Amino acid sequence: MSDVLLSVRELTVSFPHGAHRVSAVAGVSFDVLRGETLGLVGESGCGKSTTGKALMRIVEPTGGSVSLEGVEITTASGRALRQLRTRMQMIFQDPISSLNPRRRVRDIVAEPLDCWKSATGSERDALVSTLLNQVGIDPVANGTRYAREFSGGQCQRISIARSLAMRPQLLICDEMVSALDVSVQAQILNLLEDLKAEYGLTLLFIAHDLAVVKNVSDRVAVMYLGTICEIGPADVLYETPAHPYTKFLLSAALEADPDAPQNREVLQGEPPSPLDPPSGCRFRTRCPLAQERCALEAPLAREVSAGHQVACHFPLARTT
Amino acid sequence: MSLLDVQNLSVTLHTPHGDLPAVADVSLSVGAEETLGIVGESGSGKTMLARSIMGLLPRARASASGSVKLKGVEMVGARASDLRRLWATEVAMIFQDPMTALNPVMRVGRQIDETLRVRLGLSRSAARARAIELLEMVGIPSPEKRYAAYPGQLSGGMRQRVVIAMALAASPSLILADEPTTGLDVTIQAQILNLLDELQARLHTSMILITHDLGVVATRTSHLAVMYAGRIVETGTTRDVFARHRMPYTRALLESSPRVSNPAHTRLTAIPGRPPNLLRLGEGCAFAPRCGFASERCHRERPELSVPDESSHAFACFNPLEVGR
Numbered sequence: 001m002s003d004v005l006l007s008v009r010e011l012t013v014s015f016p017h018g019a020h021r022v023s024a025v026a027g028v029s030f031d032v033l034r035g036e037t038l039g040l041v042g043e044s045g046c047g048k049s050t051t052g053k054a055l056m057r058i059v060e061p062t063g064g065s066v067s068l069e070g071v072e073i074t075t076a077s078g079r080a081l082r083q084l085r086t087r088m089q090m091i092f093q094d095p096i097s098s099l100n101p102r103r104r105v106r107d108i109v110a111e112p113l114d115c116w117k118s119a120t121g122s123e124r125d126a127l128v129s130t131l132l133n134q135v136g137i138d139p140v141a142n143g144t145r146y147a148r149e150f151s152g153g154q155c156q157r158i159s160i161a162r163s164l165a166m167r168p169q170l171l172i173c174d175e176m177v178s179a180l181d182v183s184v185q186a187q188i189l190n191l192l193e194d195l196k197a198e199y200g201l202t203l204l205f206i207a208h209d210l211a212v213v214k215n216v217s218d219r220v221a222v223m224y225l226g227t228i229c230e231i232g233p234a235d236v237l238y239e240t241p242a243h244p245y246t247k248f249l250l251s252a253a254l255e256a257d258p259d260a261p262q263n264r265e266v267l268q269g270e271p272p273s274p275l276d277p278p279s280g281c282r283f284r285t286r287c288p289l290a291q292e293r294c295a296l297e298a299p300l301a302r303e304v305s306a307g308h309q310v311a312c313h314f315p316l317a318r319t320t
Numbered sequence: 321m322s323l324l325d326v327q328n329l330s331v332t333l334h335t336p337h338g339d340l341p342a343v344a345d346v347s348l349s350v351g352a353e354e355t356l357g358i359v360g361e362s363g364s365g366k367t368m369l370a371r372s373i374m375g376l377l378p379r380a381r382a383s384a385s386g387s388v389k390l391k392g393v394e395m396v397g398a399r400a401s402d403l404r405r406l407w408a409t410e411v412a413m414i415f416q417d418p419m420t421a422l423n424p425v426m427r428v429g430r431q432i433d434e435t436l437r438v439r440l441g442l443s444r445s446a447a448r449a450r451a452i453e454l455l456e457m458v459g460i461p462s463p464e465k466r467y468a469a470y471p472g473q474l475s476g477g478m479r480q481r482v483v484i485a486m487a488l489a490a491s492p493s494l495i496l497a498d499e500p501t502t503g504l505d506v507t508i509q510a511q512i513l514n515l516l517d518e519l520q521a522r523l524h525t526s527m528i529l530i531t532h533d534l535g536v537v538a539t540r541t542s543h544l545a546v547m548y549a550g551r552i553v554e555t556g557t558t559r560d561v562f563a564r565h566r567m568p569y570t571r572a573l574l575e576s577s578p579r580v581s582n583p584a585h586t587r588l589t590a591i592p593g594r595p596p597n598l599l600r601l602g603e604g605c606a607f608a609p610r611c612g613f614a615s616e617r618c619h620r621e622r623p624e625l626s627v628p629d630e631s632s633h634a635f636a637c638f639n640p641l642e643v644g645r
Contacts, residue, residue, distance in 0.1 A: 151594060181361040181595075182534075183572065184594070187590040189578070214578065214580050215578040215582050217584055235583060250580065251510075253535070254506075254536055256533075257538055257579075
């Protein structure tokens with residue numbers, strides 16, 4: 001077993017909805033290994049962002065356990081929780097609204113340092129300049145400008161600099177490039193890879209874009225309606241998906257190539273409401289392979305090859 | 321004669337910071353049953369191009385010059401009453417955000433009815449029957465029930481289907497689809513793109529498909545135009561533009577797109593810098609500051625979109641890439 005940095009077990013998150021509860025995350029378990037990038041993909045409403053936020057306790061988990069190097073996060077409180085959060089940082093989708101438009105770039109990046117008094121005076125200034133340089137923002141020309149003066153791509157760079165100020169071990173990236181144009185997206189993804197190497201970061205990369213996830217991840221987990229249906233090494237999972245949902249998801253992904261194989265096997269219907277999820281396997285209502293057993297019994301994750309787990313009663317054969 | 325013929329179309333937006341050339345000297349044509357893809361990043365002018373083809377520019381804040389002829393009828397400078405006669409019956413638009421394209425406080429069936437009654441003069445009951453048929457045609461389950469639903473009660477994919485039904489209601493010859501699948505999930509996107517394909521084949525409609533996503537246009541269009549800073553910088557058959565692109569921007573766009581087939585940790589070829597500020601465009605090629613092939617001439621003089629050989633593949637570049645690169 002490799003070195004586990006973050007361990008998530010049976011994590012559940014549910015929100016009150018009138019007299020009922022919506023279970024956004026319904027028992028999710030995975031490990032993030034030190035130094036790897038774990039991609040978390042799924043369509044809107046599958047609970048991937050809620051999972052990311054629950055790990056940071058931005059939303060409170062309703063059950064299960066999350067531990068960072070053996071330290072339980074779900075029960076930590078007060079100073080211990082704040083201390084834990086310096087070791088894991090989150091970057092959000094909308095770079096512009098995650099920065100205060102009325103603050104100067106240097107102050108935004110220095111805020112974690114000021115909160116923790118971990119660097120002051122000239123040491124603080126030097127650190128901020130280093131961080132800004134590393135993300136490609138000129139600290140002399142742009143450091144005293146306001147956040148509102150920057151484009152989306154630049155704001156995302158500033159967010160990255162801020163998240164690195166406390167030298168975290170784990171970075172949770174929630175759709176961090178989905179609001180950006182492809183040319184800028186490529187810049188940010190390359191920057192992320194460089195910084196990952198430099199800071200020895202571990203990444204949880206949450207995104208809906210299968211191509212982006214494939215390009216950055218060592219391992220990938222696929223979520224559907226609050227559960228993980230498949231997890232495995234990125235190349236294996238994309239090459240030989242074992243869960244029918246993963247296969248449909250991959251065949252719907254469009255390749256920028258007129259000669260790409262045209263897979264017209266399109267998944268029918270839409271995801272059911274998480275207010276009233278199907279019994280048994282949550283994908284069964286749209287699954288062409290579903291049988292009686294799928295309605296009766298929720299499939300448990302089982303290994304189909306080394307490190308490749310699938311939660312399906314009738315996983316696809318490896319030859320497909 | 322082409323169905324749509326656009327000649328030297330320019331659109332200037334009057335902003336508080338000055339006049340902004342959103343679309344500059346664009347010429348294109350779309351033949352019967354053809355699908356033209358228009359790709360570009362945000363701010364490249366693709367949406368303004370579509371709106372000016374529709375005649376939907378805000379008159380107080382924008383001015384258009386050049387010519388847009390739909391079946392020989394000039395759209396630029398046409399009176400609103402003349403435009404209204406063409407809308408729905410000759411040209412219809414599918415917008416990116418189906419929520420804002422629909423009236424949130426009007427039942428979706430009524431919104432489809434409106435087109436049928438105003439444009440085709442159908443009676444209330446005939447319009448209702450036809451609207452239900454249309455809802456069924458765009459793949460909406462239990463259409464009689466959905467007819468009475470409000471947009472807020474439908475999912476994003478279903479709302480986009482309603483917008484498509486509205487666009488098709490009066491069988492237009494041309495559909496302008498502006499980022500029709502951008503807010504949708506991949507599996508829903510695949511459903512909607514297949515639906516558009518099927519309907520287009522069935523109704524013999526031409527389409528302009530506008531998107532930022534090269535994956536969407538790769539297999540769904542016959543012709544392609546790449547836009548940068550308000551201009552078409554390369555155009556030809558989709559296959560030619562992908563396989564034999566000559567303009568460095570087209571290549572940069574292709575290479576910066578992540579691919580499902582790439583191995584993990586593939587380094588992307590990012591385009592340095594940022595798209596230009598259209599208020600401060602220089603004399604030369606707008607892409608020159610970000611281009612690895614730019615020569616001194618590129619900064620001084622703007623290359624015209626031209627066709628070097630007998631093919632229909634045109635590009636605007638002084639230092640085009642070798643074919644087969």
